[in-house]
Amino acid sequence: MANLGTGGADLIKSHEGFSLKFYGDPVGYPTVGWGHLITDTKKYTKNTTGNPKDSLLTQAQADALSSSLNLGYTSPISQSKANTFFTEDTAKAVSAVNKLSLPTGMSLTQSQFDALVSLTFNGGPGVLTTNDVKTMLAYKQIYSSFQGPRSKEENDNCSKLVSKAFSYDRNLQRRRNEEANLFCKGMGYTHKYPVYTL
Known part of the structure; x- marks a missing residue:
């Protein structure tokens, strides 16, 4: 956990x-x-x-x-x-992300986990069941535990999948782009397609 x-x-x-x-x-x-x-x-x-x-x-x-x-x-x-409330409120989102079923042998980095918790904290646990999030999480190349290397095409696919997964609630574009950047932090791919552009 x-x-x-x-x-x-x-x-x-x-x-x-x-x-x-x-x-x-x-x-x-x-x-x-x-x-x-x-x-x-x-x-x-x-x-x-x-x-x-x-x-x-x-x-x-x-x-x-x-x-x-x-x-x-x-x-x-x-x-x-205020600190206690924050811990209690984020605990629900943390629990929802911990319950995700990831492909066998794959695990989220701390940054990926944090980005998904932020998305869930804001959008509710249902956001994790959207097709775009499920498609991203099913793609093994998205994880640092993927036994790479990733091809240029695979890196590009990762970038696109992240952009789509974090394109949730148009009013929060800046927040969603920051979450997507955090998700890509330290990975071989980047958040090069701003949310809502694909």
Whole structure:
């Protein structure tokens, strides 16, 4: 069982935004820390900028929410609570990636694992069952454990498969390209086809 590495954690955190105070996410659901969903039963101001400060709940709203849900905490939370939430939230994505069935004898590098955890953290575990992700994972040449060398054509196929697998949610192009770059890190192939171009 692999764990999330620093590269993956840093990538996720850099895209999630961060706030110790409760804020509305892009749908308006109250959120805290690095995108930790408090509940999906109430809505507040939607975040349209990606900056949590632009959709903060008032202290009265936060206290009322905390009380109505019996949270045992209110806004602002402590840094250690934010760290705990992040660990708990990423654990679901880590577990989903660890459950992937890879071709016999193949294993993911730490960077590949982290890139898939970031994708899953953001898109949910269902993203791992898309045809593009399944096709990429079935291609033995994608792995560092592949007993190479890879031909130029195989390297090109790897690049194309990675681009397609990470072409998920057009609104998050920068994040998806960073995940694809991380997936290719240290491999003989590169992320030369930006997501959504194939």
